[in-house]
Amino acid sequence: MESETYHGYNIWGHAIQQHEEPHRPGPYAASGTITQNNRVIEASGVLGFFDTDEGAQQAGLEWARAWIDSHG
Incomplete structure (x- = not known):
């Protein structure tokens, strides 16, 4: 899990390890x-599948930044 502060919010990118299944692309x-003052503001569903945990975490952070930018 990666986290950072962005425009006063704490944002988190999550990598959720999947079981080996043929229909999963990664x-x-x-x-x-997205949290603020220890409260969850918004959470995404699954954004996509990635071969690396770093790629998945970065996708989560990018989603959070975009959400904040579009709701600010």
């Missing part, structure tokens, strides 16, 4: 969470 599902 071993890590990506998601993002």
Whole structure:
């Protein structure tokens, strides 16, 4: 899990390890969470599948930044 502060929010990028299944395009599902003052503001669903945990975490952070930019 990667986190950072962005425009006064704490944002999180998650890499959710998937079980080896043929219909899954990658071993890590990506998601993002936005918090402020220890409260969840918004959370994504699965954003996509990635071969690396870093790629999934970055996708979650990018989603969170975009959400904040579009709701600010």
